[in-house]
Structure formats: structure tokens, C-alpha cells
């Protein structure tokens with residue numbers, strides 16, 4: 001019954017691109033057009049070199065591009081023709097003005113909504129795919145209906161729960177699809193229309209419907225809960241180091257409780273990515289605006305622990321190296337915010353590298369998916385600017401001189417005093433650490449921020465090893481009082 005439904009998605013980013021590619025693959029009768037104001041991004045989607053690295057994505061795009069999946073910069077034309085319009089634009093943290101550093105910046109969303117209002121001549125279902133503050137649908141409704149020319153709009157909330165690095169798998173087999181809509185007959189009809197799209201491949205009992213505000217808030221709450229688990233285990237990791245417990249063992253033990261569950265309990269150098277911090281800040285801001293400072297402070301603490309974990313890591317690096325890394329070469333393995341992505345938005349590597357640079361270290365970075373340009377841009381950009389589209393950012397005129405980018409891990413570590421592992425790329429597990437050790441300055445240090453290496457083996461080779469939340473090397477026990 002979805003014959004000839006036309007879908008247009010505004011925003012060809014990490015969410016819009018993969019999500020629409022999977023809808024096109026699973027629903028051959030639906031024509032899907034992804035539009036973006038960035039011509040460079042659209043051109044990349046139409047080329048052999050897709051603008052994002054995501055396992056399995058190339059394959060899906062190749063199967064449907066040119067058949068029922070199209071990428072275009074003719075935004076207005078395709079919005080005009082569509083029945084269902086997904087809005088998947090970026091909703092970064094505001095950098096200035098009211099709510100700066102906290103509130104979601106809805107500039108991109110509002111301009112997309114106004115454009116929809118301007119060009120539409122037929123009834124539209126407008127789907128919030130972006131993560132937005134609760135009650136955004138009401139604001140969007142106002143923009144659309146105040147510019148009404150006899151067109152009927154139904155606004156739905158359909159937040160996306162995919163994680164980068166596993167986006168295709170997550171989209172093929174989601175834990176749930178959430179659709180929020182108005183309880184009116186028209187609202188429920190729109191919900192059903194979108195439900196009919198997803199049930200082409202998602203089992204019906206996994207498609208959850210809710211009221212608009214519950215759907216919008218569930219996305220912010222889900223990310224806050226997930227991030228909170230990481231901050232909880234990271235807080236415990238600090239206590240493990242102080243007491244000789246092993247955070248991996250503790251996580252395993254608590255995860256065996258079926259009420260807690262085993263997933264998402266890996267201690268790390270801190271969580272990164274474009275979503276967690278931004279969405280918690282947004283949640284905190286909404287709580288404050290609703291007169292709930294206690295609730296706001298509760299969630300703020302999740303970010304504070306994450307910041308603490310990153311700066312604690314830098315101190316752990318500098319302290320045992322005789323309290324100075326000035327002029328010393330430090331190899332950084334991994335720059336992306338997690339493995340299997342080239343995405344560096346809010347990666348903990350940025351804060352750690354800036355911390356090391358602040359101690360005058362010279363760093364040599366290797367990441368299998370991140371380009372030198374991207375690294376230089378990340379290390380020179382102001383906080384939060386990253387989340388505004390690249391094409392709107394001036395290219396950084398300066399580069400950080402103490403930073404070099406290596407083409408593999410061996411080159412990065414050559415002549416270095418220390419190695420920091422900041423992303424859990426699989427290839428870092430299988431490196432020839434004996435060879436690496438041979439080419440390093442002694443004593444050779446290795447700081448594992450991702451629980452990647454076999455600590456015992458590396459100690460046998462001769463490395464002084466620090467691994468987050470693990471019993472400390474005798475060398476590190478000498479400076480238990482790491483203070484900043």
C-alpha cells in the first residue's frame with residue numbers, strides 16, 4: 001500500500017545518508033531522494049568515495065543508487081515532490097547567544113522548516129529525524145501553519161538510534177523504531193503511513209508508537225542513560241586504580257546481573273561522538289528552563305566525570321615520565337571517537353592531544369580512517385565549532401607544528417618515548433609490539449585508553465604500561481597522587 005510514496009530527506013549526513021539508503025534497499029517501491037545544501041557532500045554521495053566511512057554502507061548504496069535512491073542538491077524541487085519529508089539536519093550546541101554552550105542550535109532545523117513551508121503545494125508528513133529538544137514539533141508546526149497556503153502538515157517524531165561504526169547493522173535490525181505523533185485521526189494516519197515503511201523489514205512489535213513529546217524526550221533520555229553508564233564505569237575505573245581492583249573484572253561481575261546487563265560497560269579514556277555530550281547539555285538546558293536545577297545538576301555530572309577521565313588520562317601520561325613531556329615525541333594511536341568510523345566529532349583524542357600539547361609534547365598521530373587535514377582542523381578549532389557543517393567553516397589557516405601524522409603505527413612510534421592508544425581499532429591488538437619497543441626511547445611507556453593491549457605481555461617485553469582501571473605498574477605506583 002506504499003506504492004509510489006515519495007520520500008525526501010533533508011540532510012545527507014551520518015544519519016540521513018545511511019538511514020535513507022537502508023529504506024531504499026528495503027522498500028524498492030519507494031523513491032528516496034536525499035538532499036543537502038552542501039554540494040560537495042552530495043557529489044561525494046554520487047561518487048565512489050562516499051563522504052562517510054561506515055562498514056557495509058558502500059554495498060547498500062551501490063545496490064540502490066540510481067534505481068530508487070538519489071542524492072541531489074536540488075533541495076526545493078524534491079521537497080515539493082515528496083509525500084514524506086525526513087529532516088535530518090545537524091542540531092549542534094549553540095556557540096553564542098542565549099543558552100550558548102548548552103542549548104541546541106535549531107538554526108538549520110528552522111531554515112529547513114521555513115523552506116518546506118515555502119515550497120509545499122501538497123499535504124506533507126514532516127518527520128523529525130534529527131535529535132531535537134522536547135516540544136520542537138510544536139515549534140515546527142507553528143512555522144509551517146503560520147505560513148500555510150492550504151497545505152496540511154503532520155509532524156512526526158522518529159528519532160534515530162543507530163550508532164556509528166555499526167549503522168547498517170543497527171538499521172537492518174533495530175532494537176526498536178520509535179514513532180511519535182498527534183493523537184488526532186490525521187496524526188494517527190500519518191503514524192501508520194510511516195509505520196508501513198518500517199514494517200517492510202522491521203518486525204511489527206519493534207515499532208513503538210508514542211505521543212510526540214515522549215518520542216522526542218526518549219531520544220535525549222536514551223543517550224543520557226547510555227552516557228551515564230560509561231561515566232559510571234569510568235568513575236569506578238579511578239577507584240580500581242587506587243585500590244588494585246581491575247575494572248574489567250568489576251564490569252564483568254556487575255554486568256552478570258540481568259538487571260544491569262553486560263553491554264556498554266567498557267571503561268575508556270572518555271566517551272566522544274557527536275551525540276552524547278551535545279544531547280546531555282541539551283537535556284540539562286531543558287531541565288533548567290523548566291525550573292529543575294537538581295535534575296539538571298544530576299545529568300551535568302555525567303559530563304563532568306567524562307571531562308575528569310580525559311584530564312586524568314593526560315596526568316597519568318605526564319606524571320610517570322618524570323613529570324615532563326616537553327619536547328618528547330609521543331605516539332597517538334587512534335584519533336576517531338570509536339573504531340570503524342572516520343568521525344572525530346568530540347573525540348576524546350582532541351582533549352588528550354590538546355592536553356599533551358599544553359605540556360609541550362610533540363605528537364605523532366596515526367589513525368586508519370582520519371586524514372591529516374581533519375586532525376589539524378580538530379586541534380585548532382574552538383569547542384563546539386566542530387558541529388557546524390564543514391562547508392560553513394573557514395579552513396584553519398594555521399596548523400599545529402608539534403603535530404605530525406604518520407601513515408602507520410610503527411612510523412608513529414619510531415623514536416617515541418611513549419604511546420597512547422586512544423581508539424580501539426582492531427589492528428592495534430595485533431601490532432608487533434616487540435618491534436615497536438625496539439625502536440622507542442627507553443624507558444618506553446604505553447598508555448592504553450581503550451583496554452586494547454595485553455598488559456602482561458607488554459610488561460614482559462619491557463614496556464611500562466598503564467591501562468585504564470587496571471592494577472598499576474610498580475613504576476606508576478610511585479606517583480599515586482596524580483594532581484593537576
Ligand code: NAD
Nearest residue numbers: 011012013014015036037038089090091108112130131160
Ligand atoms: P551531519 O552534520 O553529518 O549532517 C547534517 C547535514 O545536514 C549536513 O550535511 C548539512 O549540510 C545538512 N544541512 C543543514 N542544514 C540544511 C538545510 N537547511 N537544508 C539542507 N541540508 C542541510 O549530522 P548527523 O550526524 O547526520 O546528525 C543529524 C541529526 O541526527 C542530529 O540532530 C544528530 O543529533 C542526530 N543523530 C545523529 C547520530 C549519529 O550517530 N551521528 C545518531 C542519532 C541521531
Ligand code: UDX
Nearest residue numbers: 160161162163164264265266268271272273275337338
Ligand atoms: C550513540 C548511541 O549509542 C546511539 O544510540 C545514538 O543514536 C547516537 O549516539 P555513537 O555516538 O555513534 O552512538 O556511538 P557509541 O557506540 O554509543 O559510542 C559513543 C562513545 O562512547 C564512543 O566514544 C565510545 O568509544 C564510548 N564508549 C562506548 C565507551 O567508552 N564505553 C562503552 O562501553 C561504550
